[in-house]
Amino acid sequence: THSSPPFLMAAARVSNEGGDGVVRFPLSPSAALVIQKGDITKWLVDSKTDAIVNPANEQMLGGGGADGAIHRAAGPDLLQACYKVPEVRPGVRCPTGEARITPGFKLPASHVIHTVGPIYNVDSNPQASLRNAYRNSLSVAKENSIQYIAFPAISCGVYGYPFDEAATIAISTVKESSNDFKEVHFVLFSPDIYNVWLNKANEVLKD
Numbered sequence: 464t465h466s467s468p469p470f471l472m473a474a475a476r477v478s479n480e481g482g483d484g485v486v487r488f489p490l491s492p493s494a495a496l497v498i499q500k501g502d503i504t505k506w507l508v509d510s511k512t513d514a515i516v517n518p519a520n521e522q523m524l525g526g527g528g529a530d531g532a533i534h535r536a537a538g539p540d541l542l543q544a545c546y547k548v549p550e551v552r553p554g555v556r557c558p559t560g561e562a563r564i565t566p567g568f569k570l571p572a573s574h575v576i577h578t579v580g581p582i583y584n585v586d587s588n589p590q591a592s593l594r595n596a597y598r599n600s601l602s603v604a605k606e607n608s609i610q611y612i613a614f615p616a617i618s619c620g621v622y623g624y625p626f627d628e629a630a631t632i633a634i635s636t637v638k639e640s641s642n643d644f645k646e647v648h649f650v651l652f653s654p655d656i657y658n659v660w661l662n663k664a665n666e667v668l669k670d
């Protein structure tokens with residue numbers, strides 16, 4: 464907005480309607496991690512090499528939460544594209560921890576990377592599964608020459624992952640692949656989760 468301090472204006476390549484609290488952490492001379500509040504379906508960068516990550520389920524045909532919002536904003540073509548993703552076993556297009564890419568259709572983002580985080584109380588190794596969801600999303604992004612990518616807090620809604628533990632995994636995993644991207648964003652809908660992520664980034668990225 465017009466009232467943003469100049470340093471935040473410079474940091475915010477994003478024009479995220481309704482988004483605020485944009486905080487930028489430089490990871491290298493050419494890469495940054497950006498944490499902000501907001502709705503990931505509105506995330507917009509001035510680039511065609513961009514993607515948002517959808518916290519989906521293994522069936523990959525939509526659902527509630529962010530998944531539902533992403534499908535509504537993308538329009539029905541997204542569901543058609545999801546149907547075309549081959550099943551790896553009956554009813555499963557994207558196993559837990561893996562990732563698949565589709566176009567973004569009516570979304571401001573050019574691509575959607577669908578990933579499936581663990582159901583915290585069901586998965587036998589939720590830490591490994593959550594790390595895989597972030598890692599595989601980033602590697603699918605890299606394979607598709609994505610330079611700007613936005614994540615929500617995968618598994619932190621319906622799937623019940625504790626925020627603090629999820630933040631540690633999310634931020635440390637992004638840090639590992641920071642050289643592959645210009646900007647990795649976390650777009651966080653819930654103020655509680657935004658605060659946890661910000662504190663964790665200050666802790667993990669301090670040096």
Ligand code: AR6
Nearest residue numbers: 502503518520526527528529530615618619620621622652
């Ligand atoms: N933008 C950013 N974050 C959002 C948005 C949004 N528009 N809407 C919700 N969130 P969840 P999960 C946050 O439940 O835990 C679906 O039914 C939300 O506040 O969307 O991985 C799928 O189909 C929370 O912090 O995903 C699966 O069945 C975070 O996004 C299942 O839910 C993730 O919450 C996946 O569960």
